[in-house]
Amino acid sequence: MVSRVQGIDGALTVKPLLVAKFGGSVLKSGEDYARAAEITEELQREHSVILVVSAMKGVTDRLLRLARDFEASPSVEIPELYQMHVEALRGAGVSGRLFGEAFSRIARLIDELTKIIWALRVLGEVTPKALDYVVSFGERLSAVIMEAVLRSRGIEAKALTGWEAGIVTDDRFGEANPIMEETVPRVRSRLLPLTEKGIVPIVTGFIAATRKGDITTLGRGGSDYTASLIASILGATEVHFYTDVPGVMTADPRLIPEARTIPRLCVIEALELSRVGGKKFHPRTFEPLLYSKIRARILDAKDPHGPHTIVEPECIDTLKAVAVMRGLAVVRLEGAVMAGRIGTAMMVTSVSKRAGVNIVAISQPVTETRIEIVVAEEDAERLAKALSEEIRNQELDVNVMVETGLSAVTIVGYGLRNPSLRARVLSEALSLEPEPELRSITTGFHDASLTIVTNARDAVRIAERIHSRLLRTRGAGEAS
Ligand SMILES: Nc1ncnc2c1ncn2[C@@H]1O[C@H](COP(=O)(O)OP(=O)(O)O)[C@@H](O)[C@H]1O
Numbered sequence: 117m118v119s120r121v122q123g124i125d126g127a128l129t130v131k132p133l134l135v136a137k138f139g140g141s142v143l144k145s146g147e148d149y150a151r152a153a154e155i156t157e158e159l160q161r162e163h164s165v166i167l168v169v170s171a172m173k174g175v176t177d178r179l180l181r182l183a184r185d186f187e188a189s190p191s192v193e194i195p196e197l198y199q200m201h202v203e204a205l206r207g208a209g210v211s212g213r214l215f216g217e218a219f220s221r222i223a224r225l226i227d228e229l230t231k232i233i234w235a236l237r238v239l240g241e242v243t244p245k246a247l248d249y250v251v252s253f254g255e256r257l258s259a260v261i262m263e264a265v266l267r268s269r270g271i272e273a274k275a276l277t278g279w280e281a282g283i284v285t286d287d288r289f290g291e292a293n294p295i296m297e298e299t300v301p302r303v304r305s306r307l308l309p310l311t312e313k314g315i316v317p318i319v320t321g322f323i324a325a326t327r328k329g330d331i332t333t334l335g336r337g338g339s340d341y342t343a344s345l346i347a348s349i350l351g352a353t354e355v356h357f358y359t360d361v362p363g364v365m366t367a368d369p370r371l372i373p374e375a376r377t378i379p380r381l382c383v384i385e386a387l388e389l390s391r392v393g394g395k396k397f398h399p400r401t402f403e404p405l406l407y408s409k410i411r412a413r414i415l416d417a418k419d420p421h422g423p424h425t426i427v428e429p430e431c432i433d434t435l436k437a438v439a440v441m442r443g444l445a446v447v448r449l450e451g452a453v454m455a456g457r458i459g460t461a462m463m464v465t466s467v468s469k470r471a472g473v474n475i476v477a478i479s480q481p482v483t484e485t486r487i488e489i490v491v492a493e494e495d496a497e498r499l500a501k502a503l504s505e506e507i508r509n510q511e512l513d514v515n516v517m518v519e520t521g522l523s524a525v526t527i528v529g530y531g532l533r534n535p536s537l538r539a540r541v542l543s544e545a546l547s548l549e550p551e552p553e554l555r556s557i558t559t560g561f562h563d564a565s566l567t568i569v570t571n572a573r574d575a576v577r578i579a580e581r582i583h584s585r586l587l588r589t590r591g592a593g594e595a596s
C-alpha cells in the first residue's frame with residue numbers, strides 16, 4: 117500500500133509504507149534513540165514510516181522481577197528505571213519544551229507504575245493480568261522518548277500504545293492473540309490518517325488490549341509480531357527489524373562465533389527459524405508475512421547500510437541456518453495396551469490442553485506401544501502428573517516417565533526438500549565420535565526444516581558439525 121502524504125505546502129505526494137521496528141537490543145541509551153531517529157529520517161525520504169519500539173534493553177525483565185519477586189525493592193528499582201529513561205531522553209539531545217513535556221509524561225508513567233507495584237505488594241499476589249499491566253510500562257516509556265527525539269529533529273511523530281494503534285486481543289494474558297476482524301479495520305483507521313498527514317506513528321510493540329481495554333502482551337519478543345502484523349494489515353512494502361547483529365546469521369553467534377550473515381531467506385525458512393529461537397524472533401513474527409509480497413529486512417542499527425538479511429516470498433533450494441532450542445524434556449508413555457487402542461493420542465493431547473502445557477513435538481512408532489511428548493522442561497512434571505491421573509482413572513497399564521535435560525537442534529533451509537541433502541545432514545550428525553544419542557527426527561513446514569531431539573551436549577556438537585560442514589561456506593543464498 118502507498119500512503120498519500122500531505123506536505124507543509126499542502127501538496128499531496130504518494131509514498132510506499134514501511135514499518136521499522138527497533139528492538140531493546142538497540143535501545144540502551146540516548147545515543148541509540150538518536151541513531152534510530154537518524155535512520156527514520158533517512159527512511160522517510162522514500163517512505164511513509166511507522167515505527168514499532170520495544171522497551172529499553174533489560175527493562176521488561178526488570179519489570180517482571182519487580183512484579184513477581186517480592187524481595188525486589190520498589191524504592192530502589194523504580195527510581196533506577198526513572199533515572200534510566202530520563203538519562204536516555206537527555207542523552208538523545210532532547211531539550212527545552214520538548215524535554216519538559218516528555219519528562220512529565222515519564223514522571224506520570226513512573227508514578228502509575230509505583231502505585232500498581234505497591235498495590236501488588238499489599239495484595240500479596242500477582243495475576244497474569246496484573247503482570248501484563250506492569251510490563252507494559254517498558255514499551256510505553258520507550259515510545260515517549262522516541263516521540264520526543266523525533267520531534268526535536270523536526271519530525272512530526274505520535275506515540276501510541278498497541279491498543280491505541282488498534283490491536284485488539286483475546287484475554288490470554290502473557291500470550292494474547294489478536295482478534296483480526298476487529299484489529300484490521302481499527303489499525304487502518306487509527307494509523308493511516310496519521311501517515312497521510314506526514315506524522316510518524318510510534319507504536320509500542322508487544323502490548324495490546326482486550327475489547328474491554330485491559331492491557332495484554334503478545335508473549336516475549338512480541339514487538340517483532342506487532343511490526344509484522346501492522347505491516348501486513350496496512351500492506352506495507354517493507355518491514356525492517358533493527359537489531360544488534362548484522363541480520364539473521366547461520367547460527368547464534370554466541371554459540372558459533374564463525375556464524376555469518378544470511379543475505380537471503382525465504383519467508384517459510386524465516387518462519388521455521390523463528391519457531392526455534394533463531395535471532396530470538398517472536399515465534400509468530402513471519403506468520404502475517406506468509407503469502408504476502410512484503411519484504412522483511414533484518415538490519416544492524418549501528419550499520420544499517422552494511423550486511424543484512426532480506427526475507428522474501430520466493431524460496432531457493434539451499435541450507436540456511438542451524439539453531440539449538442534448550443530446556444526441553446520428554447514425557448514418555450509406554451505400554452502394550454496402547455497398541456490399537458483408538459483415542460490414546462487424543463487422551464494425551466486433551467490432558468496436555470487441560471494442564472495448559474504446550475506440546476513442542478509428539479511422536480509414536482507404528483507399533484503404537486510408546487508415545488513421546490516433548491515439552492518445555494518446566495512443564496514436564498505437571499504434564500506427567502496429569503497423564504498419570506488420567507491413566508489411573510482409565511485403569512490402563514501404562515508407565516509414564518520423564519526425561520529432562522534435552523535440546524532440539526534444527527537445521528533450516530528449503531534445500532532440505534531434497535532427500536539427498538537430508539541424508540547428508542543426518543550422516544554428518546551420525547558420523548560424530550562418540551556417536552550422539554538421537555531421540556527423534558522430524559521435518560517441518562514444507563520440509564524446510566529438520567529437527568533432531570537429543571541431549572543438551574550432543575545438540576551443540578551436532579550444531580557445530582552441521583555448521584562447519586554445511587553452512588560455514590555455503591547456504592547463505594548460494595546454491596547447494
Ligand atoms: N541465527 C541468529 N542470527 C542472529 N542472531 C541470533 C541468532 N540466534 C540467536 N541470535 C541472538 O539474537 C540476538 C538478537 O535478538 P534480541 O536480543 O531479541 O534483539 P532485539 O531486542 O533487537 O529484538 C542477537 O544478539 C543474537 O545473539
Ligand SMILES: N[C@@H](CC(=O)OP(=O)(O)O)C(=O)O
Pocket residue numbers: 138139140141170171176177254321322335336337338339340
Ligand atoms: N520488551 C519485550 C518485547 C520485545 O519484543 O522486546 P525485544 O524487541 O527487545 O526482543 C520483551 O523483552 O520481551
